[in-house]
Amino acid sequence: xxxxxxxxxxxxxxxxxxxxxxxxxxxxxxxxxxxxxxxxxxxxxxxxxxxxxxxxxxxxxxxxxxxxxxxxxxxxxxxxxxxxxxxxxxxxxxxxxxxxxxxxxxxxxxxxxxxxxxxxxxxxxxxxxxxxxxxxxxxxxxxxxxxxxxxxxxxxxxxxxxxxxxxxxxxxxxxxxxxxxxxxxxxxxxxxxxxxxxxxxxxxxxxxxxxxxxxxxxxxxxxxxxxxxxxxxxxxxxxxxxxxxxxxxxxxxxxxxxxxxxxxxxxxxxxxxxxxxxxxxxxxxxxxxxxxxxxxxxxxxxxxxxxxxxxxxxxxxxxxxxxxxxxxxxxx
Amino acid sequence: xxxxxxxxxxxxxxxxxxxxxxxxxxxxxxxxxxxxxxxxxxxxxxxxxxxxxxxxxxxxxxxxxxxxxxxxxxxxxxxxxxxxxxxxxxxxxxxxxxxxxxxxxxxxxxxxxxxxxxxxxxxxxxxxxxxxxxxxxxxxxxxxxxxxxxxxxxxxxxxxxxxxxxxxxxxxxxxxxxxxxxxxxxxxxxxxxxxxxxxxxxxxxxxxxxxxxxxxxxxxxxxxxxxxxxxxxxxxxxxxxx
Numbered sequence: 285x286x287x288x289x290x291x292x293x294x295x296x297x298x299x300x301x302x303x304x305x306x307x308x309x310x311x312x313x314x315x316x317x318x319x320x321x322x323x324x325x326x327x328x329x330x331x332x333x334x335x336x337x338x339x340x341x342x343x344x345x346x347x348x349x350x351x352x353x354x355x356x357x358x359x360x361x362x363x364x365x366x367x368x369x370x371x372x373x374x375x376x377x378x379x380x381x382x383x384x385x386x387x388x389x390x391x392x393x394x395x396x397x398x399x400x401x402x403x404x405x406x407x408x409x410x411x412x413x414x415x416x417x418x419x420x421x422x423x424x425x426x427x428x429x430x431x432x433x434x435x436x437x438x439x440x441x442x443x444x445x446x447x448x449x450x451x452x453x454x455x456x457x458x459x460x461x462x463x464x465x466x467x468x469x470x471x472x473x474x475x476x477x478x479x480x481x482x483x484x485x486x487x488x489x490x491x492x493x494x495x496x497x498x499x500x501x502x503x504x505x506x507x508x509x510x511x512x513x514x515x516x517x518x519x520x521x522x523x524x525x526x527x528x529x530x531x532x533x534x535x536x537x538x539x540x541x542x543x544x545x546x547x548x549x550x551x552x553x554x555x556x557x558x559x560x561x562x563x564x565x566x567x568x569x570x571x572x573x574x575x576x577x578x579x580x581x582x583x584x585x586x587x588x589x590x591x592x593x594x595x596x597x598x599x600x601x602x603x604x605x606x607x608x609x610x611x612x613x614x615x616x
Numbered sequence: 617x618x619x620x621x622x623x624x625x626x627x628x629x630x631x632x633x634x635x636x637x638x639x640x641x642x643x644x645x646x647x648x649x650x651x652x653x654x655x656x657x658x659x660x661x662x663x664x665x666x667x668x669x670x671x672x673x674x675x676x677x678x679x680x681x682x683x684x685x686x687x688x689x690x691x692x693x694x695x696x697x698x699x700x701x702x703x704x705x706x707x708x709x710x711x712x713x714x715x716x717x718x719x720x721x722x723x724x725x726x727x728x729x730x731x732x733x734x735x736x737x738x739x740x741x742x743x744x745x746x747x748x749x750x751x752x753x754x755x756x757x758x759x760x761x762x763x764x765x766x767x768x769x770x771x772x773x774x775x776x777x778x779x780x781x782x783x784x785x786x787x788x789x790x791x792x793x794x795x796x797x798x799x800x801x802x803x804x805x806x807x808x809x810x811x812x813x814x815x816x817x818x819x820x821x822x823x824x825x826x827x828x829x830x831x832x833x834x835x836x837x838x839x840x841x842x843x844x845x846x847x848x849x850x851x852x853x854x855x856x857x858x
Contacts (some may be wrong), residue, residue, distance in 0.1 A: 393768070478724050553708065
């Protein structure tokens with residue numbers, strides 16, 4: 285038990301500058317809403333934390349596991365709809381809907397993982413993309429999910445913690461930060477676990493992994509299942525934060541790609557990569573996109589995105605974190 | 617005691633017969649060498665035993681158990697470790713992590729795995745390189761990493777596929793010493809493929825010679841080296857007669 289707690293909370297094995305950086309990051313996020321009063325600035329911060337949360341979960345299969353999954357939006361959708369529909373139908377408290385959403389997302393991932401991992405590399409990536417698209421179409425088509433009109437969450441008369449509805453964005457800020465931290469700590473445990481090592485070995489070389497007693501197929505299926513469950517958490521948050529969900533909003537292809545992209549830009553397979561990637565891409569999107577839109581120069585932000593993406597893909601496959609690590613090694 | 621037994625093994629790829637009617641026995645504690653010209657089917661035989669290929673026909677017994685057609689991770693767990701021809705490291709993991717992955721074969725506990733890895737790195741003189749990435753290191757050290765990783769799975773039988781290939785004479789001598797030492801300390805049975813003759817002839821008690829998918833000779837190294845069939849396989853008919 286003591287060891288488990290230590291594995292979750294300890295960053296001792298990381299170099300000192302990382303730990304200091306992490307501490308500064310926590311402090312900034314904690315005081316942020318008291319310094320930044322603009323509603324837009326706060327919304328950007330919340331979206332950043334949300335995408336950092338998405339990235340952390342995706343990093344398990346995409347970064348540590350090395351399997352390019354382009355369908356994480358379906359799991360976001362499962363989480364979002366589980367929370368939305370259960371609240372709408374039965375008034376179920378938010379904190380009950382979260383594990384239900386996670387279990388649904390994980391169960392679905394487990395089910396599709398079995399046939400999907402018969403495929404490798406690009407073929408696997410395309411399969412994940414297709415599965416996510418199929419689910420999105422189903423949610424548009426079905427009546428019981430609200431179809432294309434989506435689900436509207438009834439507004440509660442008073443702010444409350446049961447349904448996580450608040451008047452002020454400050455609450456949502458700390459709420460998403462809490463979810464982000466739990467997932468970060470889970471990943472901190474994961475990267476030190478046997479499964480974490482096994483995933484990395486499978487990513488690096490499947491033949492070697494198998495020769496060391498690792499069941500490659502099983503490892504992939506487990507990693508994909510956990511990633512699915514983790515994706516649901518952010519979806520549940522989206523439901524109570526935006527109070528409205530539809531398939532185009534919570535499970536589109538763009539979302540799947542953006543999640544994968546933030547992690548790859550930040551640094552796949554490292555604990556900080558997803559956070560760095562989201563810290564770069566989300567403000568860029570929200571500020572640059574808005575500013576260029578106001579200038580009637582729509583689309584330029586997408587070009588900038590694409591250039592960043594191409595630069596990372598061509599020059600630094602380990603993302604921004606890879607650049608930082610290399611610079612540090614050079615100085616040492 | 618008989619540790620590994622291969623009975624009438626065939627492996628065909630489409631029409632190509634890579635292994636034809638191979639039978640062999642490896643006694644516990646011995647060192648068995650496997651030689652033969654390129655394309656003789658040596659690595660195919662290793663891959664069949666290690667579970668990478670399913671044999672077309674025949675049986676493989678390990679420790680009295682029938683392991684024919686077992687997947688490679690199960691073969692590893694029952695106690696057969698292997699290294700690969702060429703270089704196969706885990707490039708994005710440090711040397712220590714490489715070895716730890718091997719140690720995780722026998723434990724769930726990270727500290728136990730790390731302890732085991734450190735012990736083996738000590739044994740193979742890899743301690744200073746623990747935090748380096750394998751791809752940054754010279755070939756001779758990468759070979760030791762592979763050896764360490766395989767050893768960490770606590771095998772009974774260690775199969776080495778051309779562990780000395782591409783090394784200079786000094787490095788060959790070194791790795792020969794290392795292998796002899798770990799064999800003693802870990803009470804291993806060795807089965808190795810090698811092209812470097814001075815290596816395999818000094819270390820093996822018995823040598824098997826393969827050519828064109830068949831086993832053509834078996835015996836003590838000095839005897840096998842003089843057999844006309846073996847000389848013929850390596851140098852052609854002309855030399856065998858003379």
